[in-house]
Amino acid sequence: MKKILFIGAGSMAEALIQGWIKEKVFTPQEIYVTNRSDKERLQFLQETYGVHCLFDQAIYKEADLIILAMKPKDAIAAMCDLQSKITEQSAILSILAGIAITTITEYLGNRPVARVMPNTSATIGMSASGIAFNNEVSSGQRIMFLQLLEAVGSVIEVDEDQLHAVTALSGSGPAYIYYLMEAFERVGTKVGLSKDTVRLLMTQTLAGTAEMLKQSVDEPDVLRKKVTSPGGTTEAGIQALEQYQFNEAIEACIKEAEARSRSLANG
Incomplete structure (x- = not known):
């Protein structure tokens, strides 16, 4: 070529x-x-x-x-x-x-x-x-x-037909992760860290988590539970995510993006 x-x-x-x-x-x-x-x-x-x-x-x-x-x-x-x-x-x-x-x-x-x-x-x-x-x-x-x-x-x-779902997940996925990073940086500075410190900590955390998912034979829920001690800080954070309907928000995000992809296909 x-x-x-x-x-x-x-x-x-x-x-x-x-x-x-x-x-x-x-x-x-x-x-x-x-x-x-x-x-x-x-x-x-x-x-x-x-x-x-x-x-x-x-x-x-x-x-x-x-x-x-x-x-x-x-x-x-x-x-x-x-x-x-x-x-x-x-x-x-x-x-x-x-x-x-x-x-x-x-x-x-x-x-x-x-x-x-x-x-x-x-x-x-x-x-x-x-x-x-x-x-x-x-x-x-x-x-x-x-x-x-x-x-x-x-x-x-x-x-x-599955490309609509691919579009919603990995095609748009980087934007979702960047949006998440924006949220981490906002709250990180509110609790006393510098933006640069938050960026360093969370980019490494995201990279390490992705690598764990690639290398481990465990499912994500098993890996999550290994980090979550009863009565600990992680459990408190997970409970807050559940309170604010984190799973529902992610589901809405993907479904809306997939629906938009289908609407583009239909003109």
């Missing part, structure tokens, strides 16, 4: 660009990026990563892989514009939340399409991605798509 073309230049596109360049999957010279109108954004990507943002229109027909990375609300207009510019040989990798493969092939033709929901941790090679393929994807292309995502983290193949 020699040329890839990003249609869209948002945060997820940048995360993949940065991750792939860092992992030497692609050179900056092999990556082309365009968007609808934000020229300052394109200039930033060009200056930061050395990718092509001003290029001849012939690139559309020369690209081996087209990556759909625009905002979902702009997808139909972008695909209408794209359909006459690309060849039948170009494969499609879509990172659009909620936009079905059938919608993509309706506008871009019956070609190989992979839909993936990565997250912005691709920037540091630690994305968690779910991917689905249409029947036009060959075994070789399937391996290629999986390798692209494995280069920037972990990837699991799912049925396309």
Whole structure:
């Protein structure tokens, strides 16, 4: 693969660009990026990563892989514009939340399409991605798509309908964790610690907890109970979370995000 073309230049596109360049999957010279109108954004990507943002229109027909990375609300207009510019040989990798493969092939033709929901941790090679393929994807292309995502983290193949849940969980997941960190920092400073101290303590705690979940054979509830002494501080904290309906809040969060993904698919 020699040329890839990003249609869209948002945060997820940048995360993949940065991750792939860092992992030497692609050179900056092999990556082309365009968007609808934000020229300052394109200039930033060009200056930061050395990718092509001003290029001849012939690139559309020369690209081996087209990556759909625009905002979902702009997808139909972008695909209408794209359909006459690309060849039948170009494969499609879509990172659009909620936009079905059938919608993509309706506008871009019956070609190989992979839909993936990565997250912005691709920037540091630690994305968690779910991917689905249409029947036009060959075994070789399937391996290629999986390798692209494995280069920037972990990837699991799912049925396309399950991508709504993947979007709600791991796709949006980093934002939930950052939101949690914001809360830790606010309350940590209220109880007398500096923001830097809270950040150091909690990032290490989150990293250590994630590693324990990866290495341990125990279920999360077992690990939690090992930390929770009867009548101790952890138990008091857990009781407060239960009082404020922590589980219900998490369930509402995921269900609302999944429902939004489905609504995007339905237009």
